[in-house]
Amino acid sequence: MVMTGSLLMEKIVSLAKRRGFIFPGSEIYGGLAGIYDYGPLGVELRHNIKQHFWNRFIAERDDVYGMSAAILMPARVWEASGHTESFADPLVECRVCHGRFRADQPTDISAHEEWHKHKKEKAEWTQPTIFNLLVQTQLGAKEKLENIQQSTVYLRGEITQGVQVNFKNILDSMHPKLPFGIGQIGKAFRNEIAPRDFLFRQREFEQMELQYYIRPDEAEGKKQFEYWKQFAFDWYQSLGIQKDHLRLRQHAEDERAHYAKDAWDIEYNSPMGWKEAWGIHHRGDWDLRRHQEYSGVSMEYTDSDTGGKMLPWDIECSGGVDRAVLFTLLDAYREDELNKEVRSYLALAPKIASVKAMVSPLLKNKPKLVEKAHEVHAALKKVHSAIAWDDNGNIGKRYRRQDEIGTPFCITIDFDTLGETSELKDTVTLRHRDTGEQERLTIPEAAERIRLAIQ
Ligand SMILES: [Zn+2]
Structure with a gap:
């Protein structure tokens, strides 16, 4: 069935609320435009995407450090970064x-x-x-009402500056050698005039970023830029997004941010058209130079072999977490007919899916089945914590519910599992979400199947 873009978006917004992924922020009070809350399934999905970023960009690499900077930063940071001046919309x-x-x-x-x-x-x-677009607030104690001493601070408009202002701390504490990176995940805030398209343009959102510092050299800059462009593109695909739904696009010169020497976007073919999912920006030494100038603190890196000093260049990989959640949901949505019944399901990659598997006794009023199913459930919980239990309604309905939230596997315990004499004793059925196909496996085989799929 061909679905128009806006219809697909409506279906995702509705599914997200109905099934506990994403709710409008403070909804019982009428909500706030551009603010959303994550429910039980959404927070797991978002966590899985962030964890996947953290593993690939930070934890698995010997040349990247992780960190987590504060959301509140003094006004001076944003003067140095150029945001006070140019982070604005007409x-x-x-x-x-x-x-x-x-x-x-x-x-x-x-x-x-x-x-x-x-x-x-x-x-x-x-x-x-x-x-x-910067969101402003005040900090400070009130001593006397007529003499309120408060200082203006900003909720960060991007998480990048939290890394830049800590560059010297990382040098002094970790003693890294160029090239090396600093990555982080965290919230940022923008006073968008017109927040829109669900999670696409929000006022409060989360970013995942890597700042990769290199020697200030044109050839090195080109090589590293190409490397990270491809790395980020491959990573985005590994979320399970269809290859032809992603593309790389270079920014035109007049489109680039105030700091960028070169900039590319990974774009996703969304119901709103091709939209920015990820940015790869060559920031040069813009940030370190400006913070050195505004803070008066040297941001120079000293080459331990030659003693030479330099301001490194920065290749940035930057993506929105909430956008990745939205694009992953949009891309995974499917409708088909299975056993002569129309169904919708989310074809989420198993490592991203909120729930990895559901365990269920075929009938809930047979104590021996239920007991055995609990035993299997406990065993599979050792493979991953996100193994659900469902004994509500008939088995077909349970499958539909799991399909709709993107659970890749359903495991059913039936009378054959209990069969004392049967050769099927201690085997279960494992049902695949996308095809509805079932296979008969031993319990350790089912556990291994899940373990491999979610890696
Ligand atoms: Zn009007």
């Missing part, structure tokens, strides 16, 4: 209804003009004003 207001829009989004502007036209009105726009 904002216009409709004089008729006071609706606010981004002046650089022509489809939004014309849609709004059309909307007024239908009501026999004419939209009129203010001149665009520059609207800074």
